[in-house]
Amino acid sequence: MKNLLPSLLACSIVQLLAGCVVYMPMQCAAPQITDKKQAEVTASTYLNGRFEIAGTYSPVPHLLVRAASSSLRDDVKDSTYYRGRQYDVSLGSYWQLSPRWLVGGLGGYGKGRSAAGYSQGGFLLGVGEPVRHDFDVRFNKLFGEAYGIYQPNEVYSVGAAYRVTQVNFTTLTDAGVPLDLRGMVRSEPMVFVRARLGQGSVDNRPVQFQVAWGSSTTFGDDPKDSRDSIRDLKQGRGYMTVGISIFPHCLLRKEQSAGAVR
Template sequence: METFLRYCLLSGLGALLGGCSVYVPMLGAAPEIRQKGELEVTGAWSLTNRVDASATYSPLRHLLVRAAVSSKGGGHQEANDSASFAQNNQYELNVGTYWPLGKQWLLGGLAGFGQAHSQARYTDDGDVSFNIFGYRQPIRHQFDAIYAKYSAEIYGTWQASEWVSLGLACRLVQLRLTDVTDRYVPVQAGPIVRYEPMLYLRVRPNGGPVQCQAALGTSATFGYDGRRALDQADPARQFRLGYGYASLGIAFYPHLLWQGK
């Protein structure tokens, strides 16, 4: 647990300071829906300048349907060629299930697909090449990337008190680089599988219609260590690097108003 928290903090700080990333993870779902007819609408902001929004509904007992969008921006694409910028827009559609275990525990899972469009320009994120004299040369990137995503998530929430709940969610995401270029050169790679755990703390006064959430998460590629990798000149490396985030969000449960609670 200590290693996970340290990795989230350092990765999130690095992403915040760097400001540029081609792959951007979406916030884990982990909806707090316990019965048919409940609706959860969420919004969240991360320290890496990403905004997420989602809506999750239970049309039938134990069934979830969900739609989510995410947007991240930084810098200006119109700036000169040496300036850095990054922007990412994506969506996901999911179906899933939930199983309350008494009043204190809630387990669930979701699976779905989505697509992202990312544009980024930056220099030297740790990958380098060497010229004929052996001097280090940072690699410049200018990505225009469209990639598909297939995801699966499981989560568990523990109701610690009437107001407070804690939980852990873990997502698996497969990326498929459908239309990616770096400095106008096509980038090709096989499917990339990432794992994305997230810890969250939620506060919901008196079981009311509004809930606040703080979360720490990370995203990494199975079997990949960017510090030791030998593919530093491969642009597809940018879709395998680790990423962390911290976010603050709010959820609204309008069904509680409909029910007069």
């Protein structure tokens, strides 16, 4: 964790300042659910304005059911734009090893569509012409994720998650020309810090804030690939998110406790 956080933060800063990337990863899940009948609803925003919402529920002990959706739409009148929408659904499991440690994993399927337009290259003083890219992409994905959370007290927790995503392109064009890339496998680590709001034990605190840092890179990527469009599609991406989670079961527990007191 000590070495991973600075690396992800540096990667996020560099990639957030870089050009458009057609594939933008969704953040890892790492739900903080510890027992059956618990639920977590999370809304997050990325620094580029992309919005994500997810819901996770445990119908029986050690089983997770999750759905998530992410979207971003830039002004298409701008010469540089990105717009995209994707979703995924997954099943998983969790195990509370002790009051302080929670581990789990998920696997799932998703689909998405994105478009990006930008120019790159060219020379100063009007010499040379920039290369224009207008990507149109449709894809499906399969992914697997493992995560661990450490909670030293009732308020704060820290954790890490690692996701591997197989991205399969069903449509992939640049300025209407099909590209020779069927898919790619992405390595997607994430670290996060969370703060639980409320009074009493963790199970009675219904609101949680999270800040997360992550990245997505392509396994086997060759930065010397002479094909500009393919190289751009495969390049790494860093991200930072800020989110809030609501735990409905905590709210229900509070109402039931208040009713019992009356």
